[in-house]
Amino acid sequence: MTNASDAGAKLADGGYAVRVAASIAEFSRDEWSRLSGAAKGQAGIPYNPFVSFDFLNILEESGCAVRKTGWQGHHLRLEADGTFLGALPCYAKSHSQGEYVFDHGWADAFERAGGRYYPKLQCSVPFTPATGPRLLTVAETDTGQARSALATALRSVAEGLRVSSAHVTFAPADEVEVLEAAGFLRRTDQQFHFINEGFACYDDFLATLASRKRKALKKERREALAAGISIEWLTGRDLTEAAWDDFFAFYMDTGGRKWGRPYLNRTFFSLIGERMADDVLLVMARRGGRYIAGAINFIGSDTLFGRNWGCIEDHPFLHFEVCYHQAIDFAIERKLKVVEAGAQGEHKLARGYRPVTTQSAHYIVHPGLRRAVAEYLERERQEVAEIGEYLEDHGPFRRG
Structure with missing residues (x-):
């Protein structure tokens, strides 16, 4: 696996540059707080505490999400002409623990076929199965172009580091669409949320x-x-x-x-x-x-x-x-407006929580593994949709 410091590259699309930071502390608190959703008081943009500078930095500072625990920081920093435009919290993973979107079967199949699944890149908030922004862009920039650049950068970094895959988990649906356009595969799952x-x-x-x-x-x-x-x-x-x-x-x-x-x-x-x-x-x-x-x-x-x-x-x-x-x-x-009560748990349905579809996106470098995963995900998405419809129909709420 190539060192993180060697992975910085100039992206042809739009003249963006991406660099890889080994720690959230390599960003300043001020610039991180400009990212959409990462700080309070941004007009029209909901604050998500899990993508705040403090939360992500504390995970590393406390020793919870570091190389020793299998979470080596490979955070992407997006710039244009030296101006900070966006970031993507990302980790090189030596296992699939603490993610809540399970790919153990993919890893086992690939390694039985002679491949090497780990390390992989994981774009997520460690140990936190909560949907929130992942393609973080400075609020006042053109977020469409910057998000596309981050998605392309993640794919390019995965290929440059020669890892098996890159995974963006618990992402909003609009970000997953951007990632799909960059060649990622969409995956869905089910959670239960209270809607106020x-x-x-x-x-x-x-x-x-x-x-x-x-x-x-x-x-x-x-x-x-x-x-x-x-x-x-x-x-x-x-x-x-x-x-x-x-x-x-x-x-x-x-x-x-x-x-x-x-x-x-x-x-x-x-x-x-x-x-x-x-x-x-x-x-x-x-x-x-x-x-x-x-x-x-x-x-x-x-x-x-x-x-x-x-x-x-x-x-x-x-x-x-x-x-x-x-x-x-x-x-x-x-x-x-919402209570997100964590991963899984159909027992939440009886207590007034509704089934909600969660989404992730996955870039698989190896063509053979990619085809197999794509076929699996197509079947899985259909099953998740059918289960969601069934659960909604059999919820505790009054009819009519």
Whole structure:
């Protein structure tokens, strides 16, 4: 694999230049904050905390997304005549963990045929299955041309580094169209999101459900707190180191059982609390004078992103209350449009979350593997569409 420093190239289309940065810290905070969606206060552009300078930099600074863990920074920097125009958060990966768009089957098939699948390039937010901008362009530039240049650059860098593939995961549909035009293959999957239809309170939301479903959710919420459990929302100054200690214990317990080795370390949470406290919501469950469970959420300008959950006591329905019902309560109170509750989980459907199609784009360098993947993805897209229609038809909402 060619060194990152050797991958910079002049792109023929539009006279753009692309360079590869080994760390987010090689960008300045000021220039990164000019990228669409990466900072608050951009007119007409929703803020996504996961593509902010702080979030991506903290992942590296804490040692969570670095070469040692299989996430070597290969971030693309787009310029024209020395002017910064865009960036693409990208990593050279030596495995397929922490991505939530699974390509293990592709890797196994390619290596059985004598190929070498790793390293690959992964354009994503590490450990975060949330849709958000990937082809990041300076807000005041011609984003159409700059996005196309970034898509072309990613393909060129993949070929120049002689890696097997480049993957852009959890990208918006309009960006996937740009990537398809550059030769990437479209892939779809399913998540479940709560859509706030302008509800003034939780009862307004319940009124959209069938009677039997309303009764079931009310009962579930009562039983979740029946053991003397209370719920607290912690954000901003409430995010003390003591609160992070408690939450990290929950995270390690659940993460250790689910993944074997949790992706995020204690330093990550301290830095998030120090630099992004107003973008974080901890939903914490208390019983007997101590916290026993919690979930971390990140707050965008119009979306609440549910992420990790953990507990040290098991109680019926507590997971649903802390992760899903409380997220709906918060979104309604803050007038957020959407709750993204993370990857997978058809059990979310019964709790008022709707099936939503997520998208990614994949450039496969080897022609034979590319043909096989293209055929597979065509079948998979059809299956995802059919499942989505079925789930929408069998949701908990009232008919008519």
